[in-house]
Amino acid sequence: MSSYEENEKKVQIILERGIGILAQNYTVRKLDAGEFTNPVTAGIQFRIAHYEIENVGHLMTMHTENNPHMLMATYTLTPYFKKLPLISSDFIYNEEGGMFLIEIYELVKNREDGQFREWIEKYSERFGDISDVEDIPTQPCFYDPIRPVYVSKKRSLSWDSACIQNLIDTIKIFIEQEQASETLDNAEAAEQRAIQHQYVDDLIDQNGVSTKVWVKDHGADYVRQFFHEIFFGI
Numbered sequence: 760m761s762s763y764e765e766n767e768k769k770v771q772i773i774l775e776r777g778i779g780i781l782a783q784n785y786t787v788r789k790l791d792a793g794e795f796t797n798p799v800t801a802g803i804q805f806r807i808a809h810y811e812i813e814n815v816g817h818l819m820t821m822h823t824e825n826n827p828h829m830l831m832a833t834y835t836l837t838p839y840f841k842k843l844p845l846i847s848s849d850f851i852y853n854e855e856g857g858m859f860l861i862e863i864y865e866l867v868k869n870r871e872d873g874q875f876r877e878w879i880e881k882y883s884e885r886f887g888d889i890s891d892v893e894d895i896p897t898q899p900c901f902y903d904p905i906r907p908v909y910v911s912k913k914r915s916l917s918w919d920s921a922c923i924q925n926l927i928d929t930i931k932i933f934i935e936q937e938q939a940s941e942t943l944d945n946a947e948a949a950e951q952r953a954i955q956h957q958y959v960d961d962l963i964d965q966n967g968v969s970t971k972v973w974v975k976d977h978g979a980d981y982v983r984q985f986f987h988e989i990f991f992g993i
Contacts (some may be wrong), residue, residue, distance in 0.1 A: 762983070766830045766852035769919060771833040774820050774828065776927050778810070781836075784934050786813035795989045803829065811988050814840060815937060817992030830854040834926065836933065837991050839956065840948060841873060841940040842867050845955065845991075846933055848926050850858045857914035858895050859922050861886070861929055865905045866955045878955045885928050892918050901965045910926050952964055955993045959979070960985050 781787055788811045798805050803826055810818040821833040830850060836846040845864040851857040863882045868874065887909075893898045893913040912922065943951060963983055973982045988993060 761912060763827050763830075769852065769923065770822050770832040770850070772828050772927065773834065774822060776816070776835045776923070777930060778820065780927060780930050780934070781812055781818065784938075785810070785815055786798050787818070788813065791991050795985050798977070798985075801972050806988060808876050809992060810976065812836075816840065816843075819990050819992065821990075829857075831890070837954065837993055838849070838933075838937070840942050841937055842872070842943060842947075842951070843933065843936055843940065844879065845958075848929075850923070850926075852914065856916075858912060859914060859926075860909065860911045861926055862909040864902065864958070865907070865927075866951070868950050868954065870988050872903070878909055880955060881932050881936075882929060885932060886910045886925065889921060889925055892922070895937075898968055900968060901961055905958070919969055931939075952993060955991065956987070959983075959993060962986065 765904075780786065789917040790809050790811055792807050792809055796807055798807065803883055804824045806824050807821045808818065809820070810824065816839040817837045819833070819835045819837075821831075823829060823831045825923055830853070832847045832850045834846075838845065845866050846862070847864065848859070850859045863879065869875070888910065889910065891992055892915060895911045895913050897909075897911050910925070912918075914922075960983070963974065963986065967972075970982065970986075973985075977985075
């Protein structure tokens, strides 16, 4: 099997396991992504799907197709009904090796709540077993204060399985937190959605690192609709 085929297999593993673990615990319903299903950005063909996670929130998956120079899998989980972080990840496999990024966004009211902080610490602790993987410095960005826990690592072939497992275990912590948390009342849920909505707007208006490429190719209006309706579902 060629390295491209091996990398393609890993992309599918990321997406299948990431959706599968949610489906083991919740009803997962695929939604219609419409015109955003097959965008071409920076000359790269992407395939996009999004899902309703019943009584939890929204999931978006994105991967590249027919690109021997770069394979990418993106997984973004946005909660609606409980005080939970937004989970985002990118895995990139390319000729130089690649990288992976897992991010925990605290898009909630009162980030300093004691119980919430205990769960955030669990995410941070889970990343400890890949501390030996080489870091990739990230550029300063407006969302740094609401993303205190993340890993940005250089891809190492021998660590691929462990890094994929790290994402799966991150989702497991999310599920544990969801099942242990109380449902927000309507006013609290609306406040959280407003925080999430503002974050998505800020990604576009303040030139989020990867957002700039999408805006350049498609324009801000397209990206705003795509991000709100499909990517984050908020």
